[in-house]
Amino acid sequence: MTTTNTRVLLHSRPEGEPTPENFEIDEGAVPEPREGQVLLRTRYLSLDPYMRGRMSTAKSYADPVELGQVMVGGTVSEVVESRDPALAVGDVVVAHAGWQEYAVARPEHVRRLDPEAAPISTALGVLGMPGFTAYAGLTLIGRPQPGETVVVAAASGPVGATVGQIAKILGARAVGIAGGPEKVAHVEELGFDAAIDHRAPDFADQLAAATPDGIDVYFENVGGHVWDAVLRRLNTYARVPVCGLVAHYNQTELPPGPDRMSMLMQQVLIRSLTVRGFIQTEFVAEHEARFLEEASAWVRDGRLQYREDVVDGLANAPEAFIGMLRGQNFGKLVVRVS
Template identity: 55%
Template sequence: MTVTNRQILLKSRPVGEPTEDNFKLVETPLPEPGPGQFRVRVIYMSLDPYMRGRMGAEKSYAASAELGQPMVGGGVGVVEVSNNEQFKPGDYVVCYSGWQSYCLSDGTGVMKLDPANAPISTGLGVLGMPGLTAYYGLLEIGKPQPGETVVVAAASGAVGSVVGQIARIKGCRAVGIAGSKEKCDFVTGELGFDACVNYKDPDFREKLAAACPNGIDVYFENVGGKVLEAVIPLFNDDARMPLCGLISQYNMTELPQGVNKLPALLRAILTHRLLIQGFIISYHFKHQPAFLKDAGGWIREGKLKYREDIVKGIENAPEAFIGLLQGRNFGKLLVQVSDDPTR
């Protein structure tokens, strides 16, 4: 039986901030699975900042999304029809589905989920790529030691929220940076960070310094821009900076105006012997088993909490994605594409 597949295509490449005109909603027939294939009905679709980079034509660590094809991204769904012995109808899976309501797969890169262990949506968030990103970046690059101060930008987001909580589990002082009082209150009240500073406050620099009286030993970078500028003077000797993202720069069409801060950063790197290391989590999936074991245990013990921001309807994905780049989401941003039988 042929099903109707709703897809969000990349219609054009954005210049600066994406608009809804860069996307196109279409309905196309999806054929039956071929030999070794199975069909997945997508339930949740992930929206992540890295997708902005994939919309451009510039050379990067991964191929650009193709014009006229579904936008790239991960999804969680249920197998409906299968010609693959490893995946049976009724199996819940996380896969690289793209922005569409159905997908065909041969099982490459697909992982089964057990709804009895955790809500299936967490396969795209706290127990998925964002959680693994936080786990690897903090523990393998940041190497936090008990008593140190760990600062994380975008602290209420899918990655940052996990970074700060793991820092606390490891005996560190966790300081978050977020974009509203509501987000800061959530970071300290619900997630248990020691402090959180609103980068939109006019005295942000002073408040960040006050929250880090002993300086900064690990700074987990998700943002860049003025947030990084406020962090630079606070670095301790031998501090580490896992470089995960630069969301403040993703829509830039030219270099920012104003004072060049690169000399100050380079001086800090030299005089404080800083380690700054960028990383792409797709190169580090060998750490996934250890991550799932540790994170699953922390969730069961109540040490690791999470928040999801769920938008219903695939047609609302472009607007939600644009809002993500503007910081409008609160928690891990998901689009619910179809009914979730597990809830």
């Protein structure tokens, strides 16, 4: 086994959009596991929008990555050395090893995978954190009823695509919003009732045509002009799970224009809207096992489809991450490390 551990460190904090200079490729020593630990080799690394927030010192739901430290991230890893009987060499696990080739962990902090049940990379996507985010936000906050209309932004991405397909499984109408003709076509292939390009000049008119009875559930991943158009279409008692606001992650100041907060709060009041931000970890203990059971069955029988965007090589992670924030990825973005 090599004695060198390739790592991607946070070199500096971005001002606005991240740049390659914010990252540093480092060659360190492979860590040695202590008693009760295992040594993991990363096979796949997940790249996700939340990581942009962890690069900043702005107040958030999680502590920022310190300068000079390994970037955080979920991984699918293989046990290459074990000093705990709970895991054996060759076991494949979901871990939180970050942007590095090797890491140590305790068995209670990882989840063992069955490589025969599904491709192991799905544990970072449709059967992992993004899939569970979609499931928890939609079923526990959105609570769509048969015949209701569910709209989801970033519908070709790993969260949005899963939201729309689960909405269909639950008997609701699914309307997906995506960026560009190719992504819109993919959303249609997934079986959504309608797919709309948010870059179209008549986007708001297309949204109105696709939601003639209004919107009962809007799964928010984006913000920006998409939210502006959706707000006008929300029905009384509509539910809005707020999962992400990727359109705003790189902003360094408030957007121009008048303060519209009072208008938003008025709409929340007069339409009895439920707007609920959430982080998927708050639901894990009680609901993850049920998600894995149901979603695994849906994947096996073809009702829940997924798409992956695979980048080879840890050194290419910074460029891939920057592109993801620009909307350049197509499907769940993962880095094949080893």
